[in-house]
Amino acid sequence: xxxxxxxxxxxxxxxxxxxxxxxxxxxxxxxxxxxxxxxxxxxxxxxxxxxxxxxxxxxxxxxxxxxxxxxxxxxxxxxxxxxxxxxxxxxxxxxxxxxxxxxxxxxxxxxxxxxxxxxxxxxxxxxxxxxxxxxxxxxxxxxxxxxxxxxxxxxxxxxxxxxxxxxxxxxxxxxxxxxxxxxxxxxxxxxxxxxxxxxxxxxxxxxxxxxxxxxxxxxxxxxxxxxxxxxxxxxxxxxxxxxxxxxxxxxxxxxxxxxxxxxxxxxxxxxxxxxxxxxxxxxxxxxxxxxxx
Numbered sequence: 001x002x003x004x005x006x007x008x009x010x011x012x013x014x015x016x017x018x019x020x021x022x023x024x025x026x027x028x029x030x031x032x033x034x035x036x037x038x039x040x041x042x043x044x045x046x047x048x049x050x051x052x053x054x055x056x057x058x059x060x061x062x063x064x065x066x067x068x069x070x071x072x073x074x075x076x077x078x079x080x081x082x083x084x085x086x087x088x089x090x091x092x093x094x095x096x097x098x099x100x101x102x103x104x105x106x107x108x109x110x111x112x113x114x115x116x117x118x119x120x121x122x123x124x125x126x127x128x129x130x131x132x133x134x135x136x137x138x139x140x141x142x143x144x145x146x147x148x149x150x151x152x153x154x155x156x157x158x159x160x161x162x163x164x165x166x167x168x169x170x171x172x173x174x175x176x177x178x179x180x181x182x183x184x185x186x187x188x189x190x191x192x193x194x195x196x197x198x199x200x201x202x203x204x205x206x207x208x209x210x211x212x213x214x215x216x217x218x219x220x221x222x223x224x225x226x227x228x229x230x231x232x233x234x235x236x237x238x239x240x241x242x243x244x245x246x247x248x249x250x251x252x253x254x255x256x257x258x259x260x261x262x263x264x265x266x267x268x269x270x271x272x273x274x275x276x277x278x279x280x281x282x283x284x285x286x287x288x289x290x291x292x293x
Contacts, residue, residue, distance in 0.1 A: 030257040031063035037195065038072060038211035039186045044204065054109035057211065058186060061252040062195070067184040068258050070114040070249050077106050078244040083224060114246055116260065117141060117190055119183055127246060127261055128272065130279045131287040134246065134264035137272045142167075144191045146174075155197045155210050163192055171202040180213070216256050223254055238263075 037060040043053040059072040106112075116125040124141045127134055144165055151162035153175055160175040167189075174185065178194040185196025186208035200207035214220075228237050242250030248261040267275070279286040 030251075030259040031065045033061045033063055033216040033252055033256040033258055035062045035180075035182070035213055035215055036060070037062065037213045040209040040211050041186065042207045042209065044206070054107075056109060056111065058208070059253075060184065060186060061216075061258055062182045062184055063258045065120050066116060066118045066258050067182070067190075068114060068116045068248065068252050069186060070246070070252075071111045074106060074110050074112060075245050075249065075253055077110060078241060079224075081106075082241050082244075086225065112246075114249060115188060116248070116258070117184060117188075124188065125260060126269070126272075127248060127264055128276070129246075130275060131283070131290050133290060134261055135272050135275065136261060136264035136266050137269040138266070139269050141188075141190070144189075146192055148192075156212065158197055158210075158213075160197050161194070165189075170206070172199060173202065174199040218256060220256075221254050 039058045039060065041056045041058050057072040057076075059070055059075065061068040061070075112129045114127045116127070117123075118125070122141045124139050126137045126139075128137075129135070144167060146163045146165050149162040149164065153160050153162070155175060155177075158177045159179065160177050163174045163176060165172045165174065172189065174189060174192065174196045175198045176185070176192040176194040176196045180195035181193070182195040183192060184190045185192070186199060189196050189199050189208075195213075196208075197210045198208060223239060223241065225239075225241075227233060227239055230237075238247060239250065242254075243263075245253070246261055247263055248259065251257045251259060275286075
């Protein structure tokens with residue numbers, strides 16, 4: 001890596017030094033997925049363009065000790081993209097003619113960030129991607145002071161109770177299901193005595209609408225092409241699809257196991273915010289400092 005990285009100013013020198021002294025995220029015990037919850041995340045407007053934002057389908061994997069929240073649209077896009085790629089490659093081989101194969105990029109409205117909440121440790125792990133590199137930040141989960149109300153409502157047959165909270169500058173309203181004893185929910189909302197089924201802020205700027213829940217079963221989702229099953233596969237072999245959606249998400253979706261992404265670089269939230277600012281300011285320069293091109 002040192003041979004090819006040539007940072008051309010102090011900003012990229014600091015990025016380089018950070019990367020050279022960083023370590024991969026430590027492996028942790030896997031937690032079997034018990035259930036998958038689907039939400040539709042709705043934002044009133046795109047903060048950059050001011051236009052109505054695109055609703056995004058999200059997915060929450062729930063285990064006994066941890067939960068993982070990610071974009072369901074991201075998973076489905078990358079699965080479809082890989083299937084299209086392989087179909088074009090097969091046509092190229094069968095027809096004996098060159099076929100242009102382009103690795104499609106996910107739409108800008110699809111989020112690539114994942115949030116993992118470890119109940120027993122009361123910790124949050126945020127995984128983000130910058131210039132094709134995964135970064136994992138760890139922080140203590142804030143204590144959320146929910147006020148539980150006697151108000152009740154039903155969502156798709158689930159009996160739910162109302163709770164309110166002030167968090168990150170917004171007044172939140174949540175509906176949780178006591179019959180589903182998971183202290184988790186969409187995004188960073190958690191800590192109620194039951195799964196958060198729906199949540200939205202008082203101004204309805206952000207809403208997480210319940211779209212369904214299912215019990216996780218082995219074989220629910222299978223990779224169409226799994227190179228880790230080949231006879232010549234090594235212990236460190238991984239599928240390109242898992243790399244695109246994140247190996248933490250790939251493991252949860254296909255293998256029903258929740259754990260931290262071992263190929264991510266561990267960093268603090270403060271350092272990650274600094275790197276994100278550097279990348280936003282000059283994406284090409286950041287990528288050049290990281291990969292040499």
